[in-house]
Amino acid sequence: MSVLLADVLVWDPSRASGMTGPTDVLVVDDTIAAIGETARAGAPTGARTIDGHEHHVVLPGLVNAHFHSPANHLKGAFRSRPLETFMLYESPADPALRPTPREAYLRTMLGALEMLRTGTTSVQDDAFLMPSPEPEIIDAVMQAYADSGIRATVALDQPELPDTDKLPFLDGLEGLDPEVAAALRAPAPAAAAELLGAYDHLVGTWHGAAGGRLSAAVSISAPQRVSPEYWGALDDLSRAHDLPVFAHVLETRTQRALSVPGTGQDRFAGRSLVQYADDLGLLNDRVNVIHAVWVDDDDLDRIAAAGAVVAHNPVSNLRLGSGVMPFRAMRDRGIPVALGVDEAICDDTVNTWGVVKQAGLVHNVSGRDPEDWPSPAEVLDALWEGGAAAMRRTGRIGRVAVGAQADLAVLDLHAPAFTPFNDLRGQLVYCESGGSVRATLVAGVVVAEGGRVVSVDEAALLAEARELHAARRPALERTWAEADAILPAVDAVVRRAARTDVGMNRWIG
Ligand SMILES: [Zn+2]
Incomplete structure (x- = not known):
């Protein structure tokens, strides 16, 4: 299968304008085979031609470097809350919410469809499969990614420890309602041996599947949510197969409070979660440090020395009131x-x-010199080069270059976001919403075109998703009522952390 993108502009970060052309781009199989004069001449007979009319620009497909697909059906469902109380509602380990494989498939597909429509070609899915990651659910998630055509790297985001090991300030547990205390003490739904068995299935069945488009990662969820032994086993697996390690680190002030002596989690011994990871020998260049909002200079020095990548989620950090990550540092x-x-x-x-x-x-409200605010070029570098580094695919994705994967988003510069045309980088960062995307290619296959995903029957899948999720709604509402009962105890933890001096501030206003 070959595609000739004819008379297109092409992303080129080395140029002041950010692009070159009009020219042609030839895609053969899953790879960019030629750019420029040789492209048209080299197109095999039968190659499909997509005309760019000299005003379509070929960009690297967007990389969504951190994502959790199991909440794809819950958009807009909750009021804003701090992470610790938000999670009571987000991912209850209630058997009544155990999805059927079809539900897991559709749930995953909802996110894939939205990504492909808007030009995102790669996703790292840190999938929490509650209550536990059964092989048929893993298969359903991976099959949805296989069928949609997106490039996906998937891990199992399963905590291994009870809440009482994850939170500070739980010393007053005796005073709680016995049922609430029991819920906080309840063991995680799946133990380490079961989780490692699930990884055997994920890696053995899906790593490298769909021509290399699908792959596995490992996830510790967060340092305070797993034992060093389980984390070490995942690190071994990661090293053996060169897999990214997903770790939510210092997302919230409450997590920073774990490093304050006397807050009740003695295993951290006054160390930040970054220092704790480093001391365990588990901070390395395979780690995606997710969020990194409440990090200090020493944490950042350790992350830099380890060669780890930070996954920045600024919208989530605002929605959950987590704070502002120190981007410039x-x-x-x-x-x-x-x-x-x-x-x-x-x-x-x-x-x-x-x-x-x-x-x-x-980051413009950091109080820093305006010269230190992120430039559009830096933001786009994070999107593409940072995303590729997170996925351990530097040079293979995130670029429009000969020999790179043909993961591409074709945008129309005659669309409203670019009319009149002023500056490519500025309009990509501040104006584009996905509405200018005319085609999305992953591994050389046109998976979305004209605003619709063409790899699957989008309308039928959306209709089925509406029906199945409506049927689940009563069970969902019952778990939310149960979360209401636990809320005051966890809310008290968050409030105490907010009053605790953690030696820094990442809140503004
Ligand atoms: Zn996350």
């Missing part, structure tokens, strides 16, 4: 920063363009 240290949606329940889209815009805006 990371860039100054050469830490690669990638961009992520995080979740459809706290973004509340699966549209990476919104994250791009927010990354270009929120």
Whole structure:
């Protein structure tokens, strides 16, 4: 299968304008085979030609470097809450919410459709499969990614420890309602051995599947949610197969409070979660440090020395009131920063363009010199080069270059976001919403065109998703009522953390 993108403009970050052309781009199989004069001449007979009319620009497909697909059906469902109380509602381990494989398939597909429509070609899905990651559910998630045509790297985001090991300030547990205390003490739904068995299935069945488009990662969820032994086993698996390691680190002030002596989690011994990871020997260049909002200079030095990548989720960080990540301090240290949606329940889209815009805006309130605010070029570098680094695919995705994967978004510069045309980078970061995307290619296959996904029957899938999720709604509402009972205890933890001096501030206003 070959595609000739004819008379197109082509993303070129080395040029002041950000692009070159009009010219031609030839895609053969899953690879960009030629750009420029040789492209048209080299097109095999039968190659499909897509005309760019000299005003379509070929960009690298967007990389959504951090995402949780299991909440794809919950957009706009919740009021804004801090992460710790939000999670009571987001992912209850209630058997009544155990999805059928078809539900898991459709749920995953909802996100894939939205991403492909708007030009996102790669996703890293840190999938929490509650209550536990059964093989048939893993298969359903991966099959949805296989069928949709998107490039997906998937891990199992399963906590291994009870809430009492994850939160500070739970010393007053005795005073709680016995049922609430029991819920907080309840063991995680799946133990380490079961989780490692699930990884055997994920890696053995799906890593490298669909011509390499699908792959596995490992996830510790967060340092405070797993034992060092389980984390070590995942790190071994990651090293053996060169898999990214997903780790939510210092997303919230409550997590920073874990490092304050006397807050009740003695295993951290006054160390930040970054220092704790480093001391365990588990901070390395395969780690995606997700969020990194409440990090200090020492944490950043350690992240830089390890060669780890930070996954930045600015919309989620605002929706959950987590705070503002120190973007400039990371860039100054050469830490690669990638961009992520995080979740459809706290973004509340699966549209990476919104994250791009927010990354270009929120750091302007850092109080720093305006020269230190992120430039559109830096934001786009995070989107593409940072995203590729997070996925351990530098040079293979995130570029429009001969030999790179043909993961491409074709945008119309005659669309409203670019009319009149002023500046490509500025209009990509501040103006584009996905509405200018005319075609999305993944691994050389046209998967979305004219605003619709063409790899699957989009309308039928959406209709089925509406029907199945409506049927689940009563069970969902019952779990929310149960979360209401636990809410005051966790809310008290968050409030105490907010009053605790953690030696820094990442809140504004
Ligand atoms: Zn996350």
